[in-house]
Amino acid sequence: MSWCPECLAEYEVEVGTCADCGVLLSRTPPVNLPPVLVYHGTNANDAQILAATLRGEGIEAFVGASNISLPQAGTNVNDNTVSELDVYVSASDAVAARAIVLEPQLSDEELTSAELSTEESEE
Numbered sequence: 001m002s003w004c005p006e007c008l009a010e011y012e013v014e015v016g017t018c019a020d021c022g023v024l025l026s027r028t029p030p031v032n033l034p035p036v037l038v039y040h041g042t043n044a045n046d047a048q049i050l051a052a053t054l055r056g057e058g059i060e061a062f063v064g065a066s067n068i069s070l071p072q073a074g075t076n077v078n079d080n081t082v083s084e085l086d087v088y089v090s091a092s093d094a095v096a097a098r099a100i101v102l103e104p105q106l107s108d109e110e111l112t113s114a115e116l117s118t119e120e121s122e123e
């Protein structure tokens with residue numbers, strides 16, 4: 001068997017690349033893959049909301065602090081020590097999670113092509 005390192009799909013050994021992801025398949029079973037970063041939150045709220053959305057879609061999402069200022073002695077631990085949070089999912093959920101992450105806010109590229117195709121003037 002071969003396995004896709006991205007979506008963890010199983011393939012016959014003759015297959016060289018994943019039909020969904022187009023990446024080279026691995027001959028070793030995907031075990032203990034590290035979580036995949038799907039969203040970098042610029043504020044903790046965004047990340048928490050996204051994680052909740054992903055969990056609502058049946059995807060196990062983890063929120064991890066990406067930029068923690070360690071509290072100094074004598075300061076209030078409840079201060080805004082965490083300014084940014086990242087959202088991680090397990091590697092097998094990465095493709096589905098990214099699709100959800102991209103849903104509400106299209107990337108610049110997608111926005112541009114969407115605008116070009118519809119040519120709506122809303123001024």
Ligand SMILES: [Zn+2]
Nearest residue numbers: 004007018021
């Ligand atoms: Zn794949």
